[in-house]
Amino acid sequence: MKKGKIIGIIILIIIIIAGFCIYSYNKKEQVKEVSLTYVTAPLNVPSIVEKNEQMFTKEYAKKGIKVKYYDITSGSEQTAALASGNLDFLNAVGGTSAILAASNGVNLKILSVYSRAPQGFVIVTKDKSIKSVKDLKGLKIGGPKGTILNQLLVAALKKNDMNLKDVDYINMGIPEAMAALDNGSIKAALLAGPAALKAEESGAHVICDGKGLISGLIVTAVNENFAKAHPDLVNDFLKVQKQAIDYINQNTDKALEQTSKVVGLTKAQTEKMYSWYNFNPTITQSDITALEKTQDFLINSGMQTNKIDIPSLIYHN
Missing domain, CATH: 3.40.190.10 (Periplasmic binding protein-like II)
Incomplete structure (x- = not known):
């Protein structure tokens, strides 16, 4: 239980230092830049394709908005940056990290599933x-x-x-x-x-x-205040995510070739790992159940103290 409290205190301190736990977004202000994480490991094919093909860059450019990527792999650092307003989107964060952050007051919403790979x-x-x-x-x-x-x-x-x-x-x-x-x-x-x-x-x-034991669920998330102020930009994010999945399905060899170069695997190794992954972004009831089981694990292990309602974490426009 002490560890859960310590984690909560650390996250809150980081948020306070960054500027206060609720970052202010103004709907009337023109957004000039959208920021999101770029995490390539263990085999984040969509992220690699999205960046290589400049999908986010091209989509947001339609509104005169630039895209800035942040290479932050630590889940706690990602959620702290999201809470402070330094990040708008987390494009691949563990379900464990998202739940822990939300239970400690981080104002986030889960947008979609990034991957399932037990x-x-x-x-x-x-x-x-x-x-x-x-x-x-x-x-x-x-x-x-x-x-x-x-x-x-x-x-x-x-x-x-x-x-x-x-x-x-x-x-x-x-x-x-x-x-x-x-x-x-x-x-x-x-x-x-x-x-x-x-x-x-x-x-x-x-x-x-993990087959039959865990879901291996990775999700995408957004700062809730940003989502409320700019639902159109959230829709653009989800649109690009689906575009990337379509691109991978239609150009699998090319996508895996790009991925193998980035993650440092042979093509055969990349193909083997890719067969383990399900990148369908739609959140199902099974995914919500998996997140609830993850919360049970975090509470039972003493890493989480405040139980939250998982369905309420899901973003609805």
Whole structure:
């Protein structure tokens, strides 16, 4: 519970320093620039296509508006920047980060689904004697806490009648977890995307992935005040997102070639990962249920203290 309070305090401090937790948008003022995140990992094909093909740039140029990209990958940093008004849109943020931020007073709305990729989140090991989740009992496992990967570990343990008390879970980033797995200081690592593929190629094997356990849900979000003041610009954002999906479906080889260059994978690796992803932006009841389960995980793990109504987070024009 203390950790949840600390996270809340940190987010609120960042918001206050940035200018106060509610950023003022004036409907009468002409918007000169729209800002959004540019996150390429683990395999964010739409973002890469949108930027390479200048889709957002061309769409907003029709209204004389420039587009500015921000390469911010940390979910907490993204939501803090959104709350302060330094960002208008989050174009790929974890469902965990969006829920945590909203529960701590960040004024955001979820616009659409960015991706679903449960198979893109895995638990891997290099120890051949470890063949199942049950074999992890009492062992050191490394991975980022408060994330989809953390949620995967909890769900996998629960399915095998275990919990986090049955393992030695160490909080570390994905690159650090990979390094720790290589040098033997941990027995298993929580990895996602290219890191998971590279770990397999270096001798690791997958104990389990997120299929049937988590949704792997990534979403897009907007500052609610910005959305209220400029619903037309929100519609333009959603329009471009759908255009990008259509482009990918019609030009898959080209889109994956662009993506492989950006994320540093071979074409074969990119194609393999792409098969794990569902980029349909429409929010379904299943997605809302998945977000509600994510909130339950955050509350039960002590990272979230204030329960919120998930359906009320969804943007409606």
